[in-house]
Amino acid sequence: MQQPLYGLIGGKLGHSYSKIIHEKIADYTYELLPLPTEAEARKAIDYLNTHVLVGVDTETRPSFRKGAVNKVALLQVSTYDTCFLFRLNHLGLPDFLEEFLQNDVLKIGLSLKDDFAMLRRRNQKDPRMGNWVELQDYVASFGIEEKSLQKIYALLFQEKISKSQRLSNWEADTLTEAQQLYAATDAWACVRIYQYLEELRLSGKYRVIRTETPENILED
DSSP states (O other): OOSEEEEOOOOOOOOOOOOHHSSOOGGGGOOOOOSSSSHHHHHHHHHTTTTEEEEEEEOOOOSTTTTTOOOOOEEEESSSSSSEEEEEHOOOOOHHHHHHHHHHSEEEEHHHHHHHHHTTTOOSGGGGSOOOEEHHHHTTTOOOOOOHHHHHHHHHSSSOOOOOOTTTTTTTTOOOOOHHHHHHHHHHHHHHHHHHHHHHHTTTTTOOOOOOHHHHOOOO
């Protein structure tokens, strides 16, 4: 059976997405749809182009050999309720996907310089030319000094994002459910953080205070 080129995660995402966050997987639905053709990938991009903003993240299989760096294997692009996982090790980075990364759809990411560096190993066009927001810089305007997605999310929502799958094999023939959830959650969390803080900024109903991230929220 041909492996899917992307997974579609959707359904009842609502206030919190990952089973790792609330440990109530029954409250949410998870779906993986096969994508055997490039035409289906184009349909995903057509859908994403109807949105004002998306969250973006990438995953690369870790290398444990000195000086060896693998090509980016997975590109995650998420709206508030749907996340597409593009398996770049199967699909490559076709023109229509490169063009999406450079177009006017607002794209939210964290530590984007790392994602850009990995994407440029696969593409011909510079993704930095697109409409991007670096979440680390954006949250700093609210007095948030944390740099990791896990800590920023914990500060804002008192919920945990697991990082246990970070060093797993992203080039595996089949990604496990845990890998898919991990990958999708990171891209989706960027959208949730940005939308939450934008609502606060527009309302003006917030003030900056110094607080510590609860340790139990950060424990895996």
